[in-house]
Amino acid sequence: MTDDILDGWETVIGLEVHAELATNTKLFSSARNVFGGEPNTNIDPVSLGLPGSLPVLNKKAVELAIRVGLALNCRVQRSVFARKNYFYPDMPKAYQISQFDLPINEGGWLELPDGRQIGIERAHLEEDTGKSSHVGGGGRIHEADYSLVDYNRAGVPLIEIVGAPDLRSADDAREYVSELRSILVAIGASDGKMEEGSMRVDCNVSVRPHGNQEFGTRCEVKNINSLRSLGRAIEYEARRQVDIITSGQKVEQQTRHWDEADGRTHTLRSKEEAFDYRYFSEPDLVPLDPSLEWIAEIQESQPPLPRQRRIDLAKAAEIEPTDAALIVQKDLDEFALSVIKKGADASRVLVHLANNLADGVGHLTVDAFATLIHLETNGDLSATQAKTVLADLVDKGGDPTQIAADHGFEAMDTSELDALIESIINENPDDWTAFVQGDAEERKKKSGFFVGQVMKVTKGQADGKVVNGILLRRAEN
Amino acid sequence: MNAREIPTAIRNGETTAKEVLETYLEAIHNREEEIHAFNLVLEEEARNEAERIDTLTAEGENLGPLTGIPVAIKDNICTQGVPTTCSSKILDGWRPPYDATIIGRLREAGAVIVGKTNLDEFAMGASTENSAFGPTRNPLDTTRVPGGSSGGSAAAVAAGFAPLAIGSDTGGSIRQPAALCGVVGVKPTYGRVSRYGLVAFASSLDQIGPFAETVADAALLLEVISGHDPLDTTSIPEPPLDLSTALTQGVEGLRIGVIDELSGGAIEGISDDVLECLEDAVQALTSAGAIVERTSVPSTVYGLSAYYVIAPAEASSNLARYDGVRFGPRVDAKTTSEMMVATRTAGFGDEVKRRIMLGTYALSAGYYDAYYGKSQKVRTLIMNDFANAYKKYDLLLSPTAPTTAFPLGDKTEDPLQMYLQDICTISSNLAGHPAMSVPFGKGTDGLPVGIQVLASAMDEHTMFRAGAVLEASNQGKS
């Protein structure tokens, strides 16, 4: 788009991601941490903030938080819990136990698949809130007749990961979030499911003219529930701000709410109305000061991270790490490496894994997959046939050769194919001359013609690559 | 009969838990209307429990060190299914769905819970006049206050309604009423007794402790309720106290420092008769072989100011949960936030509102450093001063309260005057150290005076040695 309003402007984005940690119990009590379930079944005096109840910190949540910190190259340090005070029915004690001036993880970075490093300011532990649903008024908060509160989620452990304002586009932001999600899933810290709310993104957006070093006034956008709405919200917000500035006004520092239905952001509150949270250190808890031994132990048991996995796969497959991203994201890299190790053609392995395994490997084994790839590269199966066999292997498993036979994918004898090609050449002498004498482009065009003719006679059962090989051999002789 | 004689007498068949209970219930019937020590007397439940204890004892079961002893519980400690009000309208009708840790320990030890005692709303006060259910009167002179905030528990023991009672102490709320009612009151080391189920006032200062007629009985109750609780992060990982040898050990050779600032020094307002009793106490301890001298703990002078920032700050946050959403009464309104305001405004009394406001202010943007931050530094100074003092002395000594029990209504109009009641007791809470009040002598008005014995963290043992000696000497005199 050439007449885009954003031309000449740079969008500056910093994300705050909240991820629910994959523990069995809540951050400060032994009530269960499970998604969904009947309302108010995973509660106890602590989750409800009943008078007299007291928090006790979950060791597993701390371990996972340290895991996240290490994966994001942060300093893991002595930390203190603090109370963040505000009234809201979701918030049982009218304060959230969080970390303020001394977070458990500080100062790290995350590397995007293209190698850019995005700063991580901190990653701290805090508890989740309950969940309100608004009844009447079409479920819209402002028109509701009343609200119902379920405290199953109250007290679920969260890690809040605050990124530096190092992102420059909606695409950047999406890549950052998916990389972060891959990391969290890889280390077992979170299931990373945005649609279930176990990963939530708040996003700080500002704009500035290209080349400017100074940051513009930022707005924080909340209520983003998917990667898609993240991109939409950023683009909308950037345009809104540029619009304000180019019409001679000033952007006001605000907290805004993304409305998925109308595709806009709406004011929640201005800087002046901002909450005064009255943070102070939580007197019901004591400091958290993980020993160096514990941190080292966690580091040693850390599984390989997506970045390393991309490098490993790229090396084995002789491709660029960026091209390995999709396979790693699908968590199929280990499988790919095993198949490649069996001598299967890396490029065919990756093509199938990237395109033909939408629902995972199912019953497909490493051995069967390797055999299938061999059949394909030997010319015993065409690409289309291989895909069909692969689908069966995923579904029910079995022997690829047998499955191919059951489908009637008998590999053609090359001499048979050679004879067929000879007769087609004899029937189309002009085309053959053009193929033999033509330049690269002409040759490509004519090879397409001959392959098409062979496919017509064989009803698509021949392998295009094998046909091409025969044509070339004949042309050169 | 002293509390500690009751279990033996029951086991020996000299009496029954039922009989013991009836004696105390009779005292309650006779005078409770006048005193108002209780928010709730659990007559029926107590009778059932006493019967159960008698049946089990008859079957030869040993129920533990409190077998058949009636115990009164301050009404800010959660009792499952039994109303727990904190003497506030905002908890009117609330029945906790769980027991405080100490309630479980008391039951396991064979205690019989006789009722929930009155207090200043949410333990904020020094006279038990700030109760939504009316004041408690001092059993020794019903025109006077019993002190507070655990005034109901102190009065219950002083009036013979129960031989033992539980209180909580955030700035002197056990020791000051103990002094004013002429009973023994102990604030243990912070973390010695689980706070799980104690409705929080100021979490870094609150501590549960015993009231009793005697030092030995106080020790008995403290032994039962002390010890590590995994449900309270701030509970010290130590086994329950064993104070048995402390009671007879004496004070021979102990070095005791009298805090000059609180004993006629820098801080004004300690009455002469109280100071005379302190002198007598010094004599008594000296005669028993202790080396007693005056010493300075300079920062105690600033304790009150720091306390009246820190305690309200924590309280403002602890009391935010009373919002009409999950429990307790609600004043309905058009929106949730209007409902919260209406509920809180109707539910809290003036003193609670005052402290919530004070604490909110001290934590709010722009004032944090000037008030809360500064007070935390003063807390450091106080801890340092105590640490220095305990390099030289095993124990410290001071009056518990500036005066004997004062008339009802005397200080209700001037919050600051009421706050000054805690001047001698507050520093122990800020430092987390144990302290106890032991009756010693009488004022010119004939009302009891309490002497405060302070010890370093975890040293309840030495503290009880001095407490026992003071008690013996006081009884010898009268």
Add this chain to the structure above:
Amino acid sequence: MNERISRDDVAHVARLACLSLTNDELDSFTSQLADILEHAADLDALELEEIEPTAHPLPLANVLRDDEPGAVADREKFLASAPQVENNQFKVPPALGDPA
């Protein structure tokens, strides 16, 4: 020495604390809070620059709990003390605005 707390400050603090005060209450609270804060001004005499703050008297750190679920809650027990309940949830008037 800090400026004396004003009536506006008290009104602001009441809003933060979710309390509503009558005009008379605003006046009396303002003067009472001012007295108490003035008493706290004695702390201004102290040299505190080099002093570390103490938030808590306990020297403990790292008090942790194993990640083991407790007994499943009896929901009725908790809903029983709620002011209003519908569909096993806590019912409140419409919650305008948005949380943090």
